[in-house]
Amino acid sequence: MMELELQMPEQETGSVFVRARQRFSPGLVLGQKLAGSGAWEVSATGAWVVLSDGRQLLDFGSYAVALFGHRHPRVVSELTDQLGRIPTSTRTLLNPRSVELADRLVGALQPSRLSRAWFGLNGCDAVEVALKLARVQTGRMRVLAVEGGFHGKSLGALGATWNPRYREPLADALAPVTHIPPTPDAVAREVARGDVAAFLFEPVQGEGGIIPVAPELLRQWARDARANDVFVIADEIQTGFGRCGFLSLSQHYGIDVDAILFGKSMGGGVMPLSALVCTNELYQPLLQDPFLHSSVFSGHPLSCAAGSAALDLLSEHLDAIRALSNSFENMLASLVKKHDAVLTGFRGVGLLWGVECVSPAAAGNLLVELATAGLIVSPCLGRPDVIRLLPPAILNREDLEAAFGMLDRSVAVTGKWLQDLRR
Numbered sequence: 001m002m003e004l005e006l007q008m009p010e011q012e013t014g015s016v017f018v019r020a021r022q023r024f025s026p027g028l029v030l031g032q033k034l035a036g037s038g039a040w041e042v043s044a045t046g047a048w049v050v051l052s053d054g055r056q057l058l059d060f061g062s063y064a065v066a067l068f069g070h071r072h073p074r075v076v077s078e079l080t081d082q083l084g085r086i087p088t089s090t091r092t093l094l095n096p097r098s099v100e101l102a103d104r105l106v107g108a109l110q111p112s113r114l115s116r117a118w119f120g121l122n123g124c125d126a127v128e129v130a131l132k133l134a135r136v137q138t139g140r141m142r143v144l145a146v147e148g149g150f151h152g153k154s155l156g157a158l159g160a161t162w163n164p165r166y167r168e169p170l171a172d173a174l175a176p177v178t179h180i181p182p183t184p185d186a187v188a189r190e191v192a193r194g195d196v197a198a199f200l201f202e203p204v205q206g207e208g209g210i211i212p213v214a215p216e217l218l219r220q221w222a223r224d225a226r227a228n229d230v231f232v233i234a235d236e237i238q239t240g241f242g243r244c245g246f247l248s249l250s251q252h253y254g255i256d257v258d259a260i261l262f263g264k265s266m267g268g269g270v271m272p273l274s275a276l277v278c279t280n281e282l283y284q285p286l287l288q289d290p291f292l293h294s295s296v297f298s299g300h301p302l303s304c305a306a307g308s309a310a311l312d313l314l315s316e317h318l319d320a321i322r323a324l325s326n327s328f329e330n331m332l333a334s335l336v337k338k339h340d341a342v343l344t345g346f347r348g349v350g351l352l353w354g355v356e357c358v359s360p361a362a363a364g365n366l367l368v369e370l371a372t373a374g375l376i377v378s379p380c381l382g383r384p385d386v387i388r389l390l391p392p393a394i395l396n397r398e399d400l401e402a403a404f405g406m407l408d409r410s411v412a413v414t415g416k417w418l419q420d421l422r423r
Contacts, residue, residue, distance in 0.1 A: 016040055016052075035371040044070035047392050047399055049376060058403050060391050061376040064206070064238045064352065067265035068313045069394045075268035075309040082305040089301055098299030101307045105262075105277055108247055108311065114260065116283035119299045121272040123237035124152035126261040127200075129293050130276050131156055134198035134231040135175075136285040136292065142176045144190055144199040144225070149179070150207035150382055151200060151235055160200050162208065163382045182213065187221040191228040199225040199232050203249040203349075206238040209383030210347055210354025215253040222255045231282055232256065237263035237274065242314045242393065244350035245322045258282050268310035269392075273303040317393040324395060325350050331404050332389075339411040342366070342418065353389040358418070360384035365417050369410035375403055 017040075020029040032040070039051035046069040049057045059066055068075065082097065089095040102117035120126050135141055145151065145160040152158065153166055159174040161167065167174065178196075180186035187199055199221060205211040222232045234240075234250035234257045241262050246252040248260050259282055263274035285292050297303075332353060336343045345356045357363040363385050370377055370387075378388040391403070 034368055035376075037372055046070060046072075047395055055374065057371070057374050057376050058399060058406070059376045060389050060403060061378040062269075062390065063378050064243055064264045064388075064390045065267070066269040066390075067242055067351070067393050068269050068310065068317070069392045070269055072268060072270070072309075072313065072394070074313060075270045075306050078305045078309040079270060079302055082301055085301075087302050088297075089299060091296060095299060095301050095304075097301040097304040097308075101304040101311075104308060104311055105275060109251060109260070109277060112251065113256075113258070113279045114277045115280055116278050116286075118276045118278075118283075118286070118293075119304065120263075120274040120276075120295060121297055121300070121303065122152075122274050123235075123261070123263040124154040124157045125295065125298075126237060126263055126274040126276045127151045127157040127160065127235065128154060130233050130259050130261060130278070130282075131160065131175075131198060131200070132293055133278070133282050133285050134233070137282060138197040138229070138231070140195050140197040142178060142195045142197060144187060144196055144230075145177055145179050146201050146205070146213070147179045147181055148205050148208035148211060148382065149200075149202055149235075150205065151202075182217065184217060184220050188224040191225055191230050194228075196225075196228070196230045199230055200235055201233075202235045202239065203253065204239045204244065204352060205382075206352070206388070207380055207382040209356070209380050209386040210352060210388060212347060212349055215255070218250070218253060218255050222257065226256060226258075231258040233259045233261065235261050237261050239349070239352060241265045241310070242318065242321060242350075243352050243390075245318065245325060246350075247314065249349065266307055266310055267303055268306040268313065271300075271303040271306035273300075273307050275307075313393075321351055321393045324391065324393065324400070327400065328353060328389075328391065331400075335404065335407055335411065338408070339415060342411050342415045348389075351391050351393060354380060354383075354386045355389060357385050357387065357414075362414055362418060363387055366410055366414045369413050370406060373406040373410045375406040375410070 017033050036051055039053040041049050042052050043050045047059055049059050118129055147162055149162050151160040159177040162179050178190055225232050236248055239249045243265055250257055259278035261276055267273035332346045336346050342362055343355055344358055347354055380386040380388055
């Protein structure tokens, strides 16, 4: 457990939530207030977050961003050095930080056909540019995505996201996307129509409930797409960059892709950063017109410095991630067996796990209980009965056991709550 760094007076905590409701969505602020039991985050180091009332919470959430914990010294050191040189790019002149990261990222994916890179700040940035390039290069507009998948909520990325909750209010404004079922012939059937530009998939569906897609099914889909000159794009914004134990899970599975999208943990848990790494063919529209897609913060020097530090950390932590994954799986199996009246199962890869509850109500209660107990987790927006567990790779045995102690006690409380409801 980390040293206490800062404590805010209780009355100031209240004023923050009042002001937040005036400026942001009140519903969102209410959820944040419940999660913190009336407190808010003020600092973080490693796996621990300090709240305004002095409590310390273990972070198994942060939506997969903090794979290396908060404020990792190696990342902070790289940022401090870059901050003392040039923190933001002129964009008129070349900044070598982006070149260094592109070289390293492309090199780490070899042998492959991927040789070009484009940097953004979040997952939507990477999805947007990938789909735009595929549509421009092929002259076709339709994209294939998978039922249950999540690729973002910006207008272009939203078209590929499955959840009707987010799509329906803007259905008439979305570019054409067909969501396929998880059947072997699904891609072949759709690409035969001749109007498909790209096939986009997640190796493990994150927001959709932590659903690993069978590698053989992904390989079949990729073969059928490429046989019809359709670009294959792996969305590894959540699964990649070490979260599932590899730089690229799709590459580990032997899937022949035209692009891989990275994000979340790529910024070392400190800076916003995402990337498209792709073939020369998919990148052609940007070779012909470099201003076809641009962003003033693309290749931001501070973000790229964090990305280079994160690559160093990744190479050092892969074995630890896989070992921690095994421990995590065994402990989850015991937890689900012990609390089968509340938990119906679990699934995941590496350090990306989902625990399925008997109902969305049970999951909601468990989320609140976990935060009260001292463990931050992330919900699955597309599967409200599933809770995401996203532990950092730097976790030690003591903190791992503490986390499962919190899980055990919180599930037990939720079980009692369910019993009381049935009376």
